[in-house]
Amino acid sequence: MRKITETTHPPFYKNWRTLIGTTNHAEIGILYIVLAIISVFIGGILALILRTELAFPGATIVDAELYSIIFTAHGTIMIFMVIFPLGAGFGNYLIPKLIGAPDMYWPRWNNAAFWLLIPAGFLIFFAQSSVGWTLYTPLSAELWGVGVDMWIIGVLLAGVSSLVSAINFIMTIASMRKPGLTWGKLDLFSWSIVATSIIQLCATPLITTGLALLLSDRILDTAFFSAVGFGVGSFLWQHVFWSYSHPAVYIMILPAMGLTSLMVQKFSRNEIFGYKSMVVSLMVITFLGFLVWGHHQYTLYGAATDAFTTTLFSIITSLIAVPSGIKTFNWLLTMWGGRIKLEVPIVFPFGFIIGFVIGGLTGVWLNIVPVDIIVHDTAFVVGHFHMIILGGALTALIGAFYNYFPEMTGKMYHRNLAWVHCFMWIIGFLTTFNSMMIAGMHGMPRRYFDYSTFSNVDVLAFWNFLATVGAYIMFISGVIFVINMIYSIRKGPPAGDDPFNLAIDELPTV
Amino acid sequence: MKINMKRKYKISLGSLIFGLFMVEHVISTRASPTDSTYTPQIEFLLTLVILVSIFIASLVFGMLIYIVFRFREGNKTVRKKIQNEMRLEIGWVIFATVIVLSLFVASLPATTSYFSEREDYDEEILVIAYQYNFTFVRENGSRSVDIVHIEVNKIYMFNITSIDVIHSFYAHELSIKLDMVPGRYNIIYLQVPIPGTYEVHCAEYCGFGHYSMEAKIVVK
Ligand SMILES: [Cu+2]
């Protein structure tokens, strides 16, 4: 593995031709990660504006219109510009190395997939769409203005990018493994990228078709999703949208799970517990993930309509808890009997396990149909999926960044600052998202700009204020992270071959 | 008021899982009573799922803390690999499947009662949503905007729809929520045993004024 700062002369990012034209998988991986770090601050500042607005009842810093624009941009940027690129970034950086390939199967397409994201990001950020990332019709089909169209085109571009990189990953892992590396010996991160790519390959065409037809509804006055009779247009959109967007949750979380497997293995200096059951549960999650989208629609049908569909989706969804539980259980037992070196890159995955367990269990609540009826579309749901995506996926991905930082830059990060970041981050997300869930249980609907007319406004204000405090803690820890990285790249001590003093020889060294 | 207290405790029980906050003052601050005929079943399920979650979360977090503490580098302890990998895995699969399926089965009666049709209602009320109000149309033809008066213990069939975009009819204290979809008539039955004024809010994002869309159900 080339160390970027040492062996490339001059480094690829110093010259715009090599920056734009690079086809090296590690360099593209780093580009993805840098894009995600820049975007997470943009999305994070948007989130802080939302949280600051909600900290006190009544209008404080923004108005209702700007609030809607901001939560739409926040959601989309965090999904398509942060979590997806981080998965693709670590995939690019690690996969060829893990499977012993010189590069990806199609290096130029790999480069194109990354650069497609830049116009996508600009379109999404400047679109000022205000219909939420779920684009429920007929609102999204009818809302006047060019913003929603720009947003749709931006997300279409991001979809093409993720499709290209998915095909590239599948081809690379399927055909470029070093001799002797059979599927049965493949590491769990490569397996998770295989699963992620399968989901992207099968699910992205659904949203692409859906968005293209919605665009045609908006521009050409067709009526695929804006048809009103019996609510068919709205129903169709929700089915198309969630049949992509539920599997998309697994696009976000599976790479994080794979990285957690690697890091738990590495820092406990132990072999993975239950390799086979890890792979099988990964594939079961991938498969079941396609069959559960209807759990977003339990409140869509009234009495005497569709109890059958509802119970069917409910039972399949509850089964997903089983493979997820197995994975958690196996991570814990992987550490059993090991020598656990407590470093930042292993404590972040512990944060992942905490977030994933709380988020997963509250997911079970949401799947109990009568419970879902009271908490659906409230801050409870928002807290739940942030607990999974931020508390789970993003936390593990940050841990992975600390893990590979010495290798990427040849420098060691400042350990104490990293510890501060780690603990502030975990405390921050637990505070924020637990408070949001409790506010939701008290009846705080989501996407509300103001709750001052509620009869229990003081309770809602308390939990919302606490959630805002947590958000600021997370943001400050993020600033500490960036300071640490910039400082360490310039002045950090050389990392050496074994930056964490693990002294592993026979176990996987990734 | 009794049932109301129960939900308050459950909410604080829920936050106990996270082991983060004491919510005693929250318990004392919630104002209005919580009840409709759906409430007892939903409250039961909420308790059940909260207890199961507390159990599983403490199991996992307990294991995490124990393992990290015991097997941390430099700690003197017996480091033996786990035997019977297969048996543990199978045991865990069975345990998890039984738990999630029994939760599913426990939720079935409430789900069916929520979704089943009734013939014995006393009055039908048509609720029409539009940006950003609710209009209630009674059987006798009278209309009211953002407020509806109903009687204690009578069964009402709310026939709800929208004329522009999707809204959602959400009365937190009555444990009901149902989407209002243009072109479609969704039905929910409501029977309230406790007099009082209950808030209705819109739960589905419907435009800039979404937050301001609210109504009152006055039960006498
Ligand atoms: Cu889902």
Ligand SMILES: [Cu+2]
């Ligand atoms: Cu609304």
